[in-house]
Amino acid sequence: MKTILTEQQISLTIKRLAHQVLENHLHLIDTVIIGLQPRGIYVSDKIVEELRSILKGETVNYGILDITFYRDDVRREIKVPNKTDISFSIENKNVVLIDDVLYTGRTIRAALDALLDFGRPAKVELCVLIDRRFSRQLPIQPDYAGKVIDALISQKVIVKWKEKDSETEVVITE
Amino acid sequence: MxxxxxxxxxxxxxxxxxxxxxxxxxxxxxxxxxxxxxxxxxxxxxxxxxxxxxxxxxxxxxxxxxxxxxxxxxxxxxxxxxxxxxxxxxxxxxxxxxxxxxxxxxxxxxxxxxxxxxxxxxxxxxxxxxxxxxxHPTQALLDAFSIQEATGGLEGKKVAIIGDIMHSRVALSNIYLLGKMGAEVTVAGPPTLIPKYIKEAFGVNVTYNVKEALEWCDVANVLRIQLERQNQPLFSSLREYNLAFGISRKLLDSIQKNIVIMHPGPINRGVELDSDVADGNESIILQQVExxxxxxxxxxxxxxxxxx
Known part of the structure; x- marks a missing residue:
């Protein structure tokens, strides 16, 4: 088990990601943030918190999306669904999808399908804390990446959060 | 899972x-x-x-x-x-x-x-x-979902099941489910439509007095009187059933508390439920269907x- 990002590094990375999103979408009037259940929302919660503190008082539309019903492997394993909560229209908006680790790209494929059931966004961008490059099974790439890493298929990248796993860090198994 | x-x-x-x-x-x-x-x-x-x-x-x-x-x-x-x-x-x-x-x-x-x-x-x-x-397991599950939605939970809730308990698969599934989830059940109706020993077999309360059941419960699940059984000598007439066991506005208003009224459908209006109860504020019958x-x-x- 090797630590890739410490708690301090994660907090700096999240600040950077928030600023990068703002560079591209100056005021977030036409931009909404959507975190992916179950693990992506820990990242999106923190990015949205950062955005709100930078923008002071401006509304940041923030929703969470569960993709369980849109998976391409339903037959192999039944997963228990989580809550979806998107209380605003995404029609013609710029959507920034946020997840913790981008690996095969299948989750994002399912998320795009799920998202389109809520309306037709003008543009969809992807923001991830960790990008495991060279391991994609679908043509999907992030627009904002916290850290890009090379890892073997046999290795696991685990993002831990204090509020859930007692410590905040990103580790990789041997 | x-x-x-x-x-x-x-x-x-x-x-x-x-x-x-x-x-x-x-x-x-x-x-x-x-x-x-x-x-x-x-x-x-x-x-x-x-x-x-x-x-x-x-x-x-x-x-x-x-x-x-x-x-x-x-x-x-x-x-x-x-x-x-x-x-x-x-x-x-x-x-x-x-x-x-x-x-x-x-x-x-x-x-x-x-x-x-x-x-x-x-x-x-x-x-x-x-x-x-x-x-009729999916009916019991949707009844439980509706009870949970209307009252905030199942555990400790008091549910009265009223009507033809004897021939009702909805009643049996509901009794199993509510028992497993920690709710209390009372069955009410004419003695001819309530199986003997149901109390011993399922641990439910039994009463032949609908008003008593309504006063006790948080939720009343009213079952359909199966008209096809009318020719059997189980009760003398639909009119008499309505007077003795039907739920009217007057009866409901005489109860000192708010209860939730459910019915699995199809309703025989004017038999087990009067129209102003079926369509009243207490009724969640259409939510059940949803x-x-x-x-x-x-x-x-x-x-x-x-x-x-």
Missing amino acids: TLSTPHLLGIKDLLPTDIRLILDTAQQFKDVLQRPVKKVPSLRDVTIVNLFFENSTRTRISFELAEKRLSADVLNFTTSSSSVAKGETMLDTVNNILSMKVDMVVLRHSASGAPHFLAKHIPAAIVNAGDGINE NGVAVRMAVLYLLSNRES
Whole structure:
């Protein structure tokens, strides 16, 4: 088990990601943030918190999306669904999808399908804390990446959060 | 996490954790049904046959809608327009349908135990949509979901089941489910329509006085008086049943507290429920129907991974 990002590094990375999103979408009037259940929302919660503190008082539309019903492997394993909560229209908006680790790209494929059931966004961008490059099974790439890493298929990248796993860090198994 | 059983034959076979899983999953499907696109692709590659050997509108439409909202392929079968009328057995009928690569069977049959028999002989997942006077598990699940939604939970809630307990599969499934989830049950109705020893067998309270049951309960689940039983000497007339056991506005207003009124449908207005009660503020009858689709989606989704 090797630590890739410490708690301090994660907090700096999240600040950077928030600023990068703002560079591209100056005021977030036409931009909404959507975190992916179950693990992506820990990242999106923190990015949205950062955005709100930078923008002071401006509304940041923030929703969470569960993709369980849109998976391409339903037959192999039944997963228990989580809550979806998107209380605003995404029609013609710029959507920034946020997840913790981008690996095969299948989750994002399912998320795009799920998202389109809520309306037709003008543009969809992807923001991830960790990008495991060279391991994609679908043509999907992030627009904002916290850290890009090379890892073997046999290795696991685990993002831990204090509020859930007692410590905040990103580790990789041997 | 998955269900402990490959079929849904009855509430009797379910664990409390199974019931919790179905109800929690149903909540997510209920959210899906509020979206602009009320459909998810989960069962895109699954074929489901609805085998209805007995009449039904609500349950059949509800299952069919649930299947379509899950993107399953749906086949409908009713006995009147099939070869069953030519003397084919149920098992042959089902095997013929399954040989066309059907993954799940939703079965309604007038014989108690028909889905259990089928489960022993065919590889597909079976959902019981009502068998004789035995069980109607999806109705009990949607009733539980509706009680939970209206009162905030199941544990410790007092539920009165009123009417024809003897012939009601809805009553039996509800008694099993509420018992497993820690709710208290009282059955009420004429002595001729309440089985002897039900108290000893299921640990429910029994009363022959509807007012007493209403004063005790948080939720009253009023069952249909099956008109087809009118010719049997179980009660003297519908009029008399209404006067003694029917729920009128006057009776409900005389109760000192707010209770929730449920009914699995179809309602005989003016028999077990008066119209101003069925359509009143206490009634969640139409919410029950709405919740039925979400609950059935949850059941079908959770049973869909069975290798066949």
